[in-house]
Amino acid sequence: MNLQGKTAVVTGGASGIGHATAETLARAGAKVVIGDIDDAKGAAAAGQLAEQHLDVDFVRLDVTDIDSIHAFRDEIYRRHGQVDVVANVAGWGKIQPFMENTPDFWRKVIDLNLLGPVAVSQAFLQQMIERGSGKIVTVASDAGRVGSLGETVYSGAKGGAIAFTKSLAREVARYNINVNCVCPGPTDTPLLRAVPEKHQEAFVKATPMRRLAKPSELADAVLFFASDRASFITGQVISVSGGLTLAG
Ligand code: NAD
Numbered sequence: 496m497n498l499q500g501k502t503a504v505v506t507g508g509a510s511g512i513g514h515a516t517a518e519t520l521a522r523a524g525a526k527v528v529i530g531d532i533d534d535a536k537g538a539a540a541a542g543q544l545a546e547q548h549l550d551v552d553f554v555r556l557d558v559t560d561i562d563s564i565h566a567f568r569d570e571i572y573r574r575h576g577q578v579d580v581v582a583n584v585a586g587w588g589k590i591q592p593f594m595e596n597t598p599d600f601w602r603k604v605i606d607l608n609l610l611g612p613v614a615v616s617q618a619f620l621q622q623m624i625e626r627g628s629g630k631i632v633t634v635a636s637d638a639g640r641v642g643s644l645g646e647t648v649y650s651g652a653k654g655g656a657i658a659f660t661k662s663l664a665r666e667v668a669r670y671n672i673n674v675n676c677v678c679p680g681p682t683d684t685p686l687l688r689a690v691p692e693k694h695q696e697a698f699v700k701a702t703p704m705r706r707l708a709k710p711s712e713l714a715d716a717v718l719f720f721a722s723d724r725a726s727f728i729t730g731q732v733i734s735v736s737g738g739l740t741l742a743g
Contacts, residue, residue, distance in 0.1 A: 496523055496718050496719060496721075496722035496723075496724050497523060497524055497722070497723075498520055498523040498524045498525035498579075498580070498718075498721065498722060499523075499524035499525075500524070501524070501525045501526070501579040501580060501721075502525065502526045502527075502528070502571070502575045502576075502577060502578050502579055502580070503520045503525040503526070503527050503528070503578070503579065503580035503581075503582060503721065504527075504528050504530060504571060504578050504580070504581050504582065504615075504619065505517045505520065505527060505528070505529055505530065505582045505584055506530045506531070506556060506558050506581075506582065506583050506584055506585040506611065506615055507530075507531055507558075507584040507585030507586065507634075508527070508529030508530060508531055508537065508540060508541075508553075508582075508584065509529060509531035509533045509536035509537040509539075509540045509553075510531075510533070510536060510540070510684065510685050510686075511682070511684030511685055511686055511710050512584055512634055512679060512682060512684055512710045512713045512714065513529070513531070513582075513584035513585065513634075514529075514540050514710065515709075515710035515711045515713065515714040516582050516584055516634075516710075516713070516714040516717045516718075517529050517540065517541075517544060517551055518544055518549065518551075518711075518714070519711065519714035519715060519717070519718050520580065520582070520714075520717070520718060520721060521544060521549035521550055521551050522549065523718055523722070525550070525579075525580065525721075526550045526551075526575055527544075527549070527550065527551045527552075528551075528552055528553070528554055528571050528574075528575070529541050529551060529552070529553045529554075530553075530554055530555070530556030530558075530567050530585075530615075531553070531555070531556060531585065532555070532556065532557045532558075532585070534555055537553040537555065538553050540553070541553035552574070554567050554570050554571060555567070556585075558583075558585045558607065558611030558612075558614065558615055559606040559607055559610065559611060561614055564614050564615055564618045565618060567618075568618045568619060572622070577622060577626065578619050578622065578623075578629075579628070579629060579630065580629070580630045580631075580632070580721040581615060581616060581619045581629075581630070581631045581632070582632050582633075582634070582717050582721065583611065583612035583615055583616065583631070583632070583633040583634060583656075584634045584717075585607065585611055586607055586608045586611070586634065586636075586653075587603075587604070587607050587608070587686065588604060588608070588636075588638075588646055588649035588686075589649075590645035590646060590690055590691075590694055591645060592645065593647040593648070596647065596648055600648065601648050604648045604649050604652050605648065605651070605652045605655075607652075608635075608649060608652035608653055608655075608656060609652040609653075609655040609656050609659070612633045612656050612659065613659060616631050616633075616663065616674075619631075620667065620672070623667075623670065623672050624667065624670045624672070627670055627671050628670075628671050628672065629667075629670075629671075629672040629673075630672070630673050630674075630675075630720060630721045630725075631660075631663070631672065631673070631674045631675075632674075632675055632676070632677060632717050632720045632721055633656050633659075633660055633674075633675075633676050633677070634676075634677050634678075634679065634713065634717070635653040635654075635656040635657050635660070635676050635677070635678050635732070636649070636650070636653040636678055636679060636680075637678045637679065637680045637734050637736050637739050637740055638650040638653050638654075639651075639652070639653025639654035639655070639656060639657050639678065640654070640657065640678055640732070640734065640740055641739070641740050645694075653678075656676065657676050657678070657732055660674050660675065660676040660730065660732065661730045661732075664729040664730030664731075665730060668729055668730075672729075673720065673725060673726070673728065673729040674729055674730060675720040675725070675728065675729060675730070675731050675732070675733070676731070676732040676733070677713060677716045677717055677720065677732075677733055677735060678732060678733065678734040678735065678736065678740075679708055679713050679734075679735055679736060680698070680702060680708060680734065680735070680736025680737060680739040680740075681695070681698035681699070681702065681707050681708065681736070681739075682707055682708040682709070682710060682712075682713060683707040683708065683709060683710065684710055687707065695707075701739060702736065702737045702738065702739050703737055703738030703739070703741060704737030704738055705737070706737065708735060708736060708737065712735055713735050715735075716733055716735045720733075
């Protein structure tokens with residue numbers, strides 16, 4: 496799975512699954528641009544990977560702000576000319592009973608997890624359409640496939656990201672653009688470590704393979720979809736979650 500000569504954008508690349516994705520795509524030969532709202536962590540992540548002689552840099556990005564997305568895209572085109580792979584990884588959720596969710600919370604969760612991938616994908620698609628190639632991979636969640644107790648709106652947003660992936664895949668298939676989705680289950684990242692320990696234990700118990708995913712295991716699935724090994728695969732959703740979505 497060689498990405499030599501390709502340029503990849505990874506949103507949310509300063510931490511967790513995004514950071515692992517930036518590293519994995521760069522190790523496969525891609526030039527990688529991390530886009531993240533956290534300047535300090537984003538610059539540190541890119542610096543740490545660059546020290547390992549990987550071609551990674553950082554440009555600030557807020558996926559909930561269309562002006563920020565356009566500035567991000569223009570800066571990357573200025574630096575690298577083109578983008579071959581967009582990995583939509585930035586996302587956020589919080590476990591909370593539905594009746595405690597406020598309208599501000601709904602909007603934040605939907606803006607980040609659903610409209611973020613929508614807006615970032617649209618920003619980079621025009622050039623992909625003109626060039627007749629491109630890969631878009633969105634990291635959604637098993638919550639969007641099978642639901643998740645206490646993550647009601649988040650599940651709705653991630654389910655929306657999955658349906659968006661399938662419909663966009665149909666629309667741009669004629670331009671040789673692949674659009675796919677990777678769904679993590681509970682994965683060992685700062686986001687997950689922020690939830691109470693009893694919830695983390697419940698997540699592990701619900702997982703047939705009885706452990707959390709490693710961020711690199713998600714990154715490997717993103718790499719597969721980003722590579723030419725997945726050239727005839729589009730509109731697909733793969734769970735990397737130790738069997739979490741199996742019935743029973
Ligand atoms: P994380 O918190 O470790 O990393 C998320 C990154 O996104 C951070 O660097 C953060 O600064 C960045 N970010 C947040 N808001 C942003 C914005 N508006 N614009 C740009 N960047 C922004 O989280 P993670 O666990 O690595 O999660 C990555 C993705 O995987 C998310 O979409 C999350 O919903 C999904 N996911 C995670 C798990 C899990 O258990 N960790 C499970 C299912 C799905």
